[in-house]
Amino acid sequence: MLPSEMRSKGGVYYTPPALVGRLLDAAEAAGIDWATAHVLDPACGGGAFLGPVASRMIEHLRGCNRRVIVRNIATRLRGLEIDPFAAWMSQTFLAATLHSALDGAGGSIGEAITVCDSLTHRSCETFDLVIGNPPYGRITLTKEEREPFRRSLFGHANLYGVFLDLAVHKAKADGGVIAYVTPTSFLSGEYFKNLRGLLAAEANPVSLDLVSERTGIFDGVLQETMLAVFRRGEQVRSPAVSFVEATEAKLSRKRGGDIALPEDPQAPWVLPRSPRAVGLARRMSAMPDRLADWGYKVSTGPLVWNRYKEQLRTRASRSTVPIIWAEAVSADGEFLLRSDRRNHLPFLHLEASDEWLRVKRGCVLLQRTTAKEQARRLVAAELPQGVVDEHGSVTVENHLNMLIPLVERPKVDTQTLAAFMNSAVADEAFRCISGSVAVSAYEIESLALPPHEDMRQLSIVLRNHPTRIEIDRTCAEIYGTP
Numbered sequence: 001m002l003p004s005e006m007r008s009k010g011g012v013y014y015t016p017p018a019l020v021g022r023l024l025d026a027a028e029a030a031g032i033d034w035a036t037a038h039v040l041d042p043a044c045g046g047g048a049f050l051g052p053v054a055s056r057m058i059e060h061l062r063g064c065n066r067r068v069i070v071r072n073i074a075t076r077l078r079g080l081e082i083d084p085f086a087a088w089m090s091q092t093f094l095a096a097t098l099h100s101a102l103d104g105a106g107g108s109i110g111e112a113i114t115v116c117d118s119l120t121h122r123s124c125e126t127f128d129l130v131i132g133n134p135p136y137g138r139i140t141l142t143k144e145e146r147e148p149f150r151r152s153l154f155g156h157a158n159l160y161g162v163f164l165d166l167a168v169h170k171a172k173a174d175g176g177v178i179a180y181v182t183p184t185s186f187l188s189g190e191y192f193k194n195l196r197g198l199l200a201a202e203a204n205p206v207s208l209d210l211v212s213e214r215t216g217i218f219d220g221v222l223q224e225t226m227l228a229v230f231r232r233g234e235q236v237r238s239p240a241v242s243f244v245e246a247t248e249a250k251l252s253r254k255r256g257g258d259i260a261l262p263e264d265p266q267a268p269w270v271l272p273r274s275p276r277a278v279g280l281a282r283r284m285s286a287m288p289d290r291l292a293d294w295g296y297k298v299s300t301g302p303l304v305w306n307r308y309k310e311q312l313r314t315r316a317s318r319s320t321v322p323i324i325w326a327e328a329v330s331a332d333g334e335f336l337l338r339s340d341r342r343n344h345l346p347f348l349h350l351e352a353s354d355e356w357l358r359v360k361r362g363c364v365l366l367q368r369t370t371a372k373e374q375a376r377r378l379v380a381a382e383l384p385q386g387v388v389d390e391h392g393s394v395t396v397e398n399h400l401n402m403l404i405p406l407v408e409r410p411k412v413d414t415q416t417l418a419a420f421m422n423s424a425v426a427d428e429a430f431r432c433i434s435g436s437v438a439v440s441a442y443e444i445e446s447l448a449l450p451p452h453e454d455m456r457q458l459s460i461v462l463r464n465h466p467t468r469i470e471i472d473r474t475c476a477e478i479y480g481t482p
């Protein structure tokens with residue numbers, strides 16, 4: 001019933017009971033003893049976690065005097081919340097949970113909930129379990145606000161990343177557990193590389209449950225969601241992955257086995273997004289080649305067209321270059337020099353200071369974003385050297401990534417690379433490091449690839465005008481997933 005503007009501004013999305021139940025089970029599996037654990041939810045909203053946590057505490061204290069139970073829980077359960085009304089709900093539901101579980105006996109739960117901004121709230125209390133569904137969204141922090149979280153930040157701060165760092169501060173160093181509902185973007189994004197480094201050093205993942213997109217239980221949330229449990233004080237290099245489908249009240253879970261964290265703690269974590277991709281993800285973790293080993297680097301197209309509106313032209317002249325717009329890369333991976341979307345003109349007039357916009361080298365073009373409903377995340381096409389030479393040079397719009405040869409003769413030629421990037425298995429591999437519709441240069445450069453020598457097999461197949469299925473089959477064999 002909250003206004004949608006308030007929900008998106010404060011990152012207010014309350015967690016359904018089925019997911020809460022699973023996260024509590026996962027925390028228990030990571031070592032939490034409800035009879036003794038001190039528990040904090042630093043973004044407790046209406047108490048979606050605190051009520052069920054109190055219920056489990058009561059179950060584990062059966063047989064004790066009811067007053068003692070309430071007093072005991074009052075000392076072990078804490079919630080922080082910025083919204084006073086939500087905090088009141090938490091406090092009230094918590095009291096109601098205790099009241100009904102203890103048949104009305106027991107007394108007051110005290111002030112378990114504090115109304116505050118968790119990111120500036122100062123307290124040196126630490127907990128056995130930090131649990132919750134922290135808010136997310138970009139935030140701007142002042143220098144002072146940034147300071148305690150500097151170790152995990154790189155560029156833009158995202159609220160949930162800062163709440164993860166806060167949880168590391170708040171969980172006990174010897175075995176404290178963190179159990180969060182989070183977006184998955186921290187697994188791969190460059191902005192989160194210091195956070196990954198912090199987690200690898202201080203709080204290793206124990207279990208990661210991917211919540212199926214079909215679930216649709218966080219109304220209006222577009223990001224891929226995960227139930228993540230971390231433990232402090234002990235090295236866990238192979239967290240268990242599961243796939244979860246849930247409604248408000250029910251949840252089913254399929255185990256996907258263990259995965260390996262990368263050797264470089266800041267590198268993207270390879271995580272299968274479906275049971276089908278488990279084997280591929282395991283193989284990827286052992287593949288040392290990256291795009292640079294094949295002889296390429298990734299840059300985004302240099303032209304941000306709306307900064308050059310005045311220089312767009314309908315006709316070619318001596319001072320113009322053709323513009324490669326995103327639509328030049330068709331959904332099935334063909335390159336066609338065209339400009340048929342609104343406001344797109346075919347040529348750009350270059351001033352003397354615009355020389356850096358020229359692209360003189362043939363490369364592989366890769367779309368930077370795809371629509372969520374689109375079947376593939378990777379959509380590539382070869383920009384042949386012949387097309388560039390025909391015009392002397394071209395420019396490329398920034399909705400495209402360019403996979404640019406680093407040397408005259410890269411180990412994999414551009415035609416083969418484009419065919420490979422368009423294959424079903426490359427798409428699946430990319431999804432193991434990114435749940436987002438955006439395809440960043442950083443992630444493409446981090447993608448684990450088969451040895452470049454194996455790509456010769458694909459080059460040979462391409463000589464005989466293969467069908468898409470034949471290309472897919474060859475690429476799957478090369479990736480080791482026939």
Ligand SMILES: C[S@@+](CC[C@H](N)C(=O)[O-])C[C@H]1O[C@@H](n2cnc3c(N)ncnc32)[C@H](O)[C@@H]1O
Nearest residue numbers: 013014015043044045048081082117118133135
């Ligand atoms: C995603 S909701 C989850 C609420 C609750 N944990 C649940 O799962 O139902 C995030 C909550 O964090 C609160 N919040 C946002 N920024 C906060 C901050 N800086 N400090 C404390 N709470 C904050 C919001 O008001 C909201 O209630």
